[in-house]
Amino acid sequence: RTLEGPVEDPSVTLFREYLRINTVHPKPDYGEDGGGWGGVCQGRVVLVLTWQGTNPNLRSILLNSHTDVVPVFEEHWTYPPFEAVKDSQGNIYARGAQDMKCVSIQYLEAIRRLKAEGKCFARTIHLTFVPDEEVGGHKGMEMFVQRPEFKALNVGFALDEGLASPSDTFSVFYGEKSPWWIKVKCMGSPGHGSRFISSTAAEKLHKVISSFLAFRESEKQRLKSDSSLTLGDVTSLNLTMLEGGVSFNVVPSEMAAGFDIRIPPTMDLKAFEEKIAAWCRDAGDGVTYEFLQKCMDQHITSTEESNPWWKAFSGVCRDLKLQLKLEIFPAATDSRYIRAAGHPAIGFSPMNRTPVLLHDHNEFLNEQVFLRGIEIYACLLPALASVPPLPSEG
Ligand SMILES: CSCC[C@H](NC=O)C(=O)O
Ligand SMILES: [Zn+2]
Numbered sequence: 095r096t097l098e099g100p101v102e103d104p105s106v107t108l109f110r111e112y113l114r115i116n117t118v119h120p121k122p123d124y125g126e127d128g129g130g131w132g133g134v135c136q137g138r139v140v141l142v143l144t145w146q147g148t149n150p151n152l153r154s155i156l157l158n159s160h161t162d163v164v165p166v167f168e169e170h171w172t173y174p175p176f177e178a179v180k181d182s183q184g185n186i187y188a189r190g191a192q193d194m195k196c197v198s199i200q201y202l203e204a205i206r207r208l209k210a211e212g213k214c215f216a217r218t219i220h221l222t223f224v225p226d227e228e229v230g231g232h233k234g235m236e237m238f239v240q241r242p243e244f245k246a247l248n249v250g251f252a253l254d255e256g257l258a259s260p261s262d263t264f265s266v267f268y269g270e271k272s273p274w275w276i277k278v279k280c281m282g283s284p285g286h287g288s289r290f291i292s293s294t295a296a297e298k299l300h301k302v303i304s305s306f307l308a309f310r311e312s313e314k315q316r317l318k319s320d321s322s323l324t325l326g327d328v329t330s331l332n333l334t335m336l337e338g339g340v341s342f343n344v345v346p347s348e349m350a351a352g353f354d355i356r357i358p359p360t361m362d363l364k365a366f367e368e369k370i371a372a373w374c375r376d377a378g379d380g381v382t383y384e385f386l387q388k389c390m391d392q393h394i395t396s397t398e399e400s401n402p403w404w405k406a407f408s409g410v411c412r413d414l415k416l417q418l419k420l421e422i423f424p425a426a427t428d429s430r431y432i433r434a435a436g437h438p439a440i441g442f443s444p445m446n447r448t449p450v451l452l453h454d455h456n457e458f459l460n461e462q463v464f465l466r467g468i469e470i471y472a473c474l475l476p477a478l479a480s481v482p483p484l485p486s487e488g
């Protein structure tokens with residue numbers, strides 16, 4: 095369905111076709127048999143496409159993107175989220191329009207153009223299309239980087255997703271916050287709901303929540319009071335889950351709270367965990383915590399001129415007069431597994447003049463912004479794939 099004129103760039107058509115494949119959690123359609131690699135991870139497909147370089151011994155460029163998307167609340171959408179409707183302004187509406195099916199197609203279309211122009215480069219370029227990023231990547235990129243198939247890619251430098259930017263500038267991410275998901279369980283005395291039971295689970299949970307949320311408030315204020323800070327520079331914390339209770343007149347013996355915490359790479363993780371342990375200890379006996387996500391990796395990618403990959407990336411952006419804003423990614427992407435495996439990685443989705451709508455209702459991307467992104471990659475890839483041999487490459 096299109097509400098616009100008939101002539102459409104074939105790259106846009108391909109993008110819209112991809113958006114119509116329903117790869118939404120919890121049951122993403124990853125393709126035909128979904129055999130995965132050697133059946134290690136049933137139903138999850140990692141697709142690798144390779145454009146061989148003229149010097150295949152050199153380390154490669156990895157263009158990574160995830161194929162899954164997050165769920166939708168369809169009743170809040172103006173257009174159906176898996177139809178990729180384009181309105182009269184050229185805005186393409188679909189789940190995944192920003193996160194990150196645009197980037198997958200932009201990689202492919204940039205390479206298609208370079209090949210059509212007869213170009214070839216010293217370094218090999220690999221594209222990886224990975225599943226399950228939106229649920230933590232544990233059966234996707236986290237596993238894949240451990241596999242011999244990944245090691246065989248001989249990665250030198252990787253690109254992965256970033257975020258849209260409403261202004262003229264482009265956001266570029268050289269590191270990410272560590273996600274910690276913590277469940278705090280409080281045990282207490284049960285009894286009749288009409289009595290003043292002492293040492294209840296609820297009283298302890300109240301203390302736990304107060305401590306966690308007081309820290310949240312102080313980080314929120316720190317961000318607000320210093321204009322040089324972005325969301326990537328402070329620790330975010332949210333109470334996202336509550337559990338407990340069986341009946342209105344029964345004081346429960348157990349209650350739990352779940353917190354989503356995102357910690358900047360500059361934070362001392364060990365000291366922070368000690369702080370959490372103290373908050374739990376101070377709430378009374380029978381208060382324990384467990385981790386459901388605990389990322390301990392704090393690698394960041396150098397954005398110094400001395401990093402030849404960054405020099406190539408930023409040099410192209412300078413030539414194209416793209417204004418870059420360097421940030422720490424406020425949430426988590428598969429880049430953290432690439433960086434943890436020891437490879438420099440930059441998070442970049444070339445979407446300026448675009449509201450940040452990932453995971454939101456009415457996610458869209460304008461076709462002109464999308465097409466400009468292809469041109470940007472068509473300039474970035476030659477530079478990255480032509481980075482001269484590094485000292486370590488002999
Ligand atoms: C911590 S695993 C979940 C990863 C997820 N990534 C994108 O939104 C996120 O919540 O950041
Ligand atoms: Zn994403």
Ligand SMILES: [Zn+2]
Pocket residue numbers: 164193228452453
């Ligand atoms: Zn996402």
